[in-house]
Amino acid sequence: MDKFKQYLQDNRGGLDTEKFPVEENWEAIRKRLPLQKEKTGLFRWGIAASFLIVVSVGLYAVYQRRPMDSPIAKEVPGEIPSPQVRDTVSNSAEKNMGTSESKSRNRHIAGNKEKTSSEYRRRRRTKQPLSETEQMDIGFQAMINAQLRTIRTTPFYAENPDYFSSFKKEYGILEKEETTLKLEAKHNGMNELYLDQLIDIYQGKLSLLKRLQSEIQRMNNRIRQADPEAEKRNPVYLNI
Amino acid sequence: METVVSIRINYVQQARRGNEKAIRELYRQYADGMYNLCVRMCSDTELSKDILQDAFINAFRNLAQLKDDNLFGGWLKRIVINECLRQMKQSKRVTDFAESSFEIPVEEGGWFEDIDISVVNEEIKKLPDGCRQVFVLYALEDYSHKEVANTLQISESTSKSQYQRARALLRERLLNIN
Numbered sequence: 001m002d003k004f005k006q007y008l009q010d011n012r013g014g015l016d017t018e019k020f021p022v023e024e025n026w027e028a029i030r031k032r033l034p035l036q037k038e039k040t041g042l043f044r045w046g047i048a049a050s051f052l053i054v055v056s057v058g059l060y061a062v063y064q065r066r067p068m069d070s071p072i073a074k075e076v077p078g079e080i081p082s083p084q085v086r087d088t089v090s091n092s093a094e095k096n097m098g099t100s101e102s103k104s105r106n107r108h109i110a111g112n113k114e115k116t117s118s119e120y121r122r123r124r125r126t127k128q129p130l131s132e133t134e135q136m137d138i139g140f141q142a143m144i145n146a147q148l149r150t151i152r153t154t155p156f157y158a159e160n161p162d163y164f165s166s167f168k169k170e171y172g173i174l175e176k177e178e179t180t181l182k183l184e185a186k187h188n189g190m191n192e193l194y195l196d197q198l199i200d201i202y203q204g205k206l207s208l209l210k211r212l213q214s215e216i217q218r219m220n221n222r223i224r225q226a227d228p229e230a231e232k233r234n235p236v237y238l239n240i
Numbered sequence: 241m242e243t244v245v246s247i248r249i250n251y252v253q254q255a256r257r258g259n260e261k262a263i264r265e266l267y268r269q270y271a272d273g274m275y276n277l278c279v280r281m282c283s284d285t286e287l288s289k290d291i292l293q294d295a296f297i298n299a300f301r302n303l304a305q306l307k308d309d310n311l312f313g314g315w316l317k318r319i320v321i322n323e324c325l326r327q328m329k330q331s332k333r334v335t336d337f338a339e340s341s342f343e344i345p346v347e348e349g350g351w352f353e354d355i356d357i358s359v360v361n362e363e364i365k366k367l368p369d370g371c372r373q374v375f376v377l378y379a380l381e382d383y384s385h386k387e388v389a390n391t392l393q394i395s396e397s398t399s400k401s402q403y404q405r406a407r408a409l410l411r412e413r414l415l416n417i418n
Binding site: 002003004005007008009011012014015016017018019020021022025026028029030032033034035036181184188192193194196197 | 247250251254257258260267268272279300350379380407
């Protein structure tokens with residue numbers, strides 16, 4: 001690079017002296033763009049609230065139906081076995097193992113981490129008011145935790161638990177996105193863009209868990225049909 | 241820094257979905273930088289405003305084509321440069337890239353170091369069409385001569401000689417001012 005070019009590059013900041021009339025020109029640009037209809041804050045909260053209600057009703061229905069459908073209840077009435085939790089990603093050595101008790105790794109459900117917010121609990125204790133966003137956060141987290149609990153206590157008889165690893169991976173990505181977004185929102189202050197994205201992530205998580213639950217049920221039905229003895233073996237549980 | 245990049249990526253993602261606030265924020269962030277590029281490229285503030293409007297509209301309408309959201313700035317810059325060249329051609333401002341041989345001068349030391357950068361900036365805008373675009377792309381936007389040649393549809397040797405011509409003119413004019 002010649003010295004003159006180097007000099008210009010080093011002083012690049014001093015070259016941008018013109019100011020574009022941003023506001024004056026915005027309207028002309030805006031008119032020619034296919035924009036989303038502006039959602040009002042009320043509309044946005046309305047959507048979030050409706051979504052919460054629909055999912056809550058769905059979860060309630062699932063819980064109400066569960067004791068009758070559950071293979072655990074069918075197999076051992078009045079006795080709930082200590083569930084075996086299988087990590088579908090981290091334990092690759094188990095990839096080709098069956099579902100027998102001796103092969104599976106026991107881990108009690110209670111040991112699973114569940115997202116709770118000690119900060120929210122602390123603020124509730126000290127009677128500090130929560131913002132609308134925080135209240136929404138608590139609502140969604142409660143639903144996600146409930147759905148996670150359902151999955152973690154649903155037995156399955158898959159030959160290869162890695163079958164579900166794609167779900168777990170996808171869930172991990174959403175968790176990571178949520179953490180990043182919350183950090184940014186904490187750093188820069190919550191705005192509508194963050195809020196939109198946070199709702200997208202929560203919705204994505206719930207829909208993913210719902211798909212996973214259906215997939216486990218579907219697989220169990222298939223295995224029961226192919227091998228009526230399958231349910232007599234110890235079931236395994238998914239750790240997500 | 242990572243946070244800033246991540247926020248920008250969020251804006252690009254939202255803008256792709258047509259979110260007005262995200263589009264407006266990107267427009268606001270890049271307007272001045274791109275406007276200065278336009279003014280240097282075509283040396284006409286009124287034309288630059290039209291160019292910039294069209295370039296932003298073009299970019300926001302075609303955001304789906306952007307493969308890596310992290311590269312939004314560079315992608316927008318290419319759109320702006322192409323729009324400058326297209327509108328200059330349309331407004332019959334024929335750029336003279338005639339082959340002219342300029343001897344590559346021996347590096348002349350730091351003759352420019354005592355000159356105020358704003359004065360240099362003004363003189364860059366007064367360079368003749370042709371060598372000014374080459375100079376802006378090569379010296380300020382850090383394009384290689386090959387990239388300048390591809391963008392302006394000229395040969396690499398023309399790019400090199402036009403750059404030398406611009407540099408020689410600038411030196412002469414700036415030293416006269418001083």
